[in-house]
Amino acid sequence: MMDVPGWLDLAATLDLPRSGAGPAFPVVSPRDGTVVAHVPDGGQAEVDAAVAAARRAFDHGPWPRMAPAERGRALLALADQAERHRDELALLVSLEMGKPITDAHSIELRALISTLRFYGELAGKGADELPHTGPDALAMVTREPSGVVAAVVPWNFPLTLAGWKIAPALAAGCTVVLKPSERSPLSALRLAALAREAGLPDGVLNVVTGDGPAAGRALGLHPGVDVLAFTGSTETGRHFLRYSADSNLKRVWLELGGKSPNIICPDAPDLERAAATAAWGVFFNAGEMCTAPSRLLVHADVADQVVDAVVEKARALRLGDPLDPATEMGPLAGRAHLERVRGYVDAGRREGARLRSGGGHDGLFHEPTVFDRVRPGMAVAREEIFGPVLCVLTFTSVQEAVLMANDSPYGLAAGLWTADLGTAITVSRSLRAGTVWVNCYEEGGLNVPFGGYKQSGNGRDKSVHALEKYTELKTTWIQL
The missing domain is CATH 3.40.309.10 (Aldehyde Dehydrogenase; Chain A, domain 2)
Structure with a gap:
């Protein structure tokens, strides 16, 4: 691990977003109150564009039609990219939300990389079902990817929680629109760039930066989103349930507050x-x-x-x-x-x-x-x-x-x-x-599920059970 000047030297080499032509907002580091970057202030138009890209990639692109093991290899390639850029990603997390660099490097990045590898290795290892029927029929129960997934994640563990959402969704064959917290968008943007370098097809992983009332609400209400996975406050979770009811009844998976x-x-x-x-x-x-x-x-x-x-x-x-x-x-x-x-x-x-x-x-x-x-x-x-x-x-x-x-x-x-x-x-x-x-x-480990009872949410992150959130069960009955 580098000393403080070493991390500061590395920070000086980062290619951080600056104000562009469109609306942008500053990313202020709680470390010292400085503005470290400006990122697009996304709203309805940006969400529409990201969902459209994800929908094209799902409906017409190769990702959901790949052999699951091939998707797994792409996730493993992304894990390798994250490992190669571990110092840079850890530094971004530390700058944007104030996490100690030792924890960002050894815990946050370890979790992200391990999650990508877990689901990369798990892809293709599931099995469909052939329930017993009489001699005159064949029944098949298969799992199919749900479609476009919106993943809305908080700032406290920006890469860990993004990984818990996007890795199983991608492994299942879904396409993803990730909205990070406006406090911690930099690490998510860099992860998306690494996904492109790792060979994920266009439109498979998209990132929209913006705040909850604009970008988050637009995702929650969007009729082109099939599943929404959220980690954050119980109050915001209630909003997403209302957005689902007011739009297309998209499935909403929530990991909310705690008082453990x-x-x-x-x-x-x-x-x-x-x-x-x-x-x-x-x-x-x-x-x-x-x-x-x-x-x-x-x-x-x-x-x-x-x-x-x-x-x-x-x-x-x-x-x-x-x-x-x-x-x-x-x-x-x-x-x-x-x-x-x-x-x-x-x-x-x-x-x-x-x-x-x-x-x-x-x-x-x-x-x-x-x-x-x-x-x-x-x-x-x-x-x-x-x-x-x-x-x-x-x-x-x-x-x-x-x-x-x-x-x-x-x-x-x-x-x-x-x-x-x-x-x-x-x-x-x-x-x-x-x-x-x-x-x-x-x-614990990635092979055990994580989630809550009562107002702490529903559904589970981690383990094979996370795939259930991003797949649909289909029954095919063939009369012989």
């Missing part, structure tokens, strides 16, 4: 590790994570010990320049987001939670913040903050912990720490969440 509980029982096999993981989980990526374990539920018998350890970890985190490889936590993504997080910190104080650590900020850098003596009804315990703020609640029985954990409109993920196998199984079955981590957090 992390339950530490007194018999946790390693309380020190549980506390360290709790701190890492909520402060990683500056807390800008839908799965962040932002509700720490600790048994009263060990609460003081665990919270003291979490506070110690929080205070030791190194905030700084995201281009410094030693930085552990960078800035929040923008001024409006900082003010939102600050509002929740103020609300926690007003409602009577005890501030154990942090609470302050310097520019867009917000201190890792820990509240204890939090009650379940407080705003900080119920609403997604999407920042480096941890809320600690205590319980005295496993049954109480489960009730508190499930007392949320969200159901994306949960954590549980216990040495008792029976507790691990019964509590995991009782938690209304799409993923439950036992004696760990944020672990």
Whole structure:
């Protein structure tokens, strides 16, 4: 990994978009507030053009008619391109949304490349069905690509979440219009250029830059879009469902907000590790994570010990320049987001939670913040903050912990720490969440599905199950 001057030297060589003839908007780096690029401010006309290109490529182009293994080879070629340009892509992510360069390089890019390779290798390995019939008929159940897919992704993991959408959609034979967040368009634009270099046919992967009310809404309402996959806020997810109802009833797959509980029982096999993981989980990526374990539920018998350890970890985190490889936590993504997080910190104080650590900020850098003596009804315990703020609640029985954990409109993920196998199984079955981590957090692989219950969304990213979102089941009955 390069030092800070090395990354700055590389930044100086980037060929970044500048203002052109049409409407454009600035990409402002939360690192230092500078404008690093200007990108097209897309609206209805740009969305129409991108959807038309994707429709031509699907209806008349070679992509959906290729042998699946050939599509897989194209995805593997794109993965190779991303690997070759890993430093450049990581730098773009760090500049546009403030992610520490070490995390951008080793985590964000690893996820993108692994996802492209997973679905590249998976393409062609599926099987259709031949259900049993009588001797006078033949039945076939086949999966066909759904058509044009709109993928709308947020800024917190711009390439990881783009990869989770576009890789299975492309592997299935669909064509894609990707709309990145207006805060993080640069890495998506570069990925599209690499896709062309990797040999994807024209119109197969298109990128439209613009904001949600213009470009996002236009995609949601567009009659030429067959499937829309979105990751972001629950409020915006509701808009996409309305857009579907008001247009062509396109299928909408949603991965939305979270307020994930992390339950530490007194018999946790390693309380020190549980506390360290709790701190890492909520402060990683500056807390800008839908799965962040932002509700720490600790048994009263060990609460003081665990919270003291979490506070110690929080205070030791190194905030700084995201281009410094030693930085552990960078800035929040923008001024409006900082003010939102600050509002929740103020609300926690007003409602009577005890501030154990942090609470302050310097520019867009917000201190890792820990509240204890939090009650379940407080705003900080119920609403997604999407920042480096941890809320600690205590319980005295496993049954109480489960009730508190499930007392949320969200159901994306949960954590549980216990040495008792029976507790691990019964509590995991009782938690209304799409993923439950036992004696760990944020672990897993591409071969397991990811998604939520309740207002955390529907459908699943990752694994073979993601292909179900981008394919249609067709039954063919042949009378002999």
